[in-house]
Amino acid sequence: MAGDSEEATVTRSERLREQLAPDGTVLLTVECQEGVVGPVSALPELAAAARASGALRNVARLAAAAHAAGVQVLHAVAERRPDGRGANRNARLFRAAARLPVQQHTGSAAVRIAPPIEVAEQDLVVRRLHGLSPIAGTDVDALLRNLGCRTLVVTGVSANVAIPNAVFDAVNLGYTAVVPGDAIAGVPADYTPAMIRHTLALVATVTTTDEVLGCWKAPRGVSRA
Numbered sequence: 001m002a003g004d005s006e007e008a009t010v011t012r013s014e015r016l017r018e019q020l021a022p023d024g025t026v027l028l029t030v031e032c033q034e035g036v037v038g039p040v041s042a043l044p045e046l047a048a049a050a051r052a053s054g055a056l057r058n059v060a061r062l063a064a065a066a067h068a069a070g071v072q073v074l075h076a077v078a079e080r081r082p083d084g085r086g087a088n089r090n091a092r093l094f095r096a097a098a099r100l101p102v103q104q105h106t107g108s109a110a111v112r113i114a115p116p117i118e119v120a121e122q123d124l125v126v127r128r129l130h131g132l133s134p135i136a137g138t139d140v141d142a143l144l145r146n147l148g149c150r151t152l153v154v155t156g157v158s159a160n161v162a163i164p165n166a167v168f169d170a171v172n173l174g175y176t177a178v179v180p181g182d183a184i185a186g187v188p189a190d191y192t193p194a195m196i197r198h199t200l201a202l203v204a205t206v207t208t209t210d211e212v213l214g215c216w217k218a219p220r221g222v223s224r225a
Helices: 002-019 044-052 055-069 092-097 140-146 162-172 191-203 209-216
Strands: 025-030 072-078 124-128 151-157 176-180 205-207
Touching: 002 176, 002 205, 002 209, 025 055, 025 162, 044 055, 055 072, 055 151, 055 209, 072 140, 072 162, 124 140, 151 162, 162 176, 162 191, 176 191, 176 209, 191 205
Parallel strands: 025 072, 025 151, 072 124, 151 176, 176 205
Antiparallel strands: none
């Protein structure tokens, strides 16, 4: 029995390493912007959850490791024109967001990627003015295909809306979705593990930040060009 368990662990580890091969993987950060997860957030409860859970720090760790391993990083940002043109008004969420004291206006500090996440020169930033998904209706799918992406690592916020949207869209488009469960956050805090267990685990490979970092770490004595 112990041998079977060990074999299963090895197989899972090998499968994850294969899925996360740098040349076919893209790291997606979702709405990790100042106006969402920063100190002055339109959604302070969500920002607090992202920081207290360690999710924001783990996204930063993943981005740094991706840069070092040659994994492409793509940041998905949600923003709004000051005049609201093109923005959705067909759901309670959109109407409430339009009344918040902090607005995700194009060009403002609110739509900058929040520390401690570092944006490298080679990173791509995709900004959307509408909808719930960082993928549907944006340039993300075309960019992923041009990059040769097979596996999309989904991180950020929120586990309530944008993260499941991103995972479902990725799977529907034929990508393998990988979700480091400790690098996403939602509200209330106990909702995130429930969403992971009962929904995301059915369609994505659920893992941890440390497991992803282990897959992207170069073998001893091997340098990445």
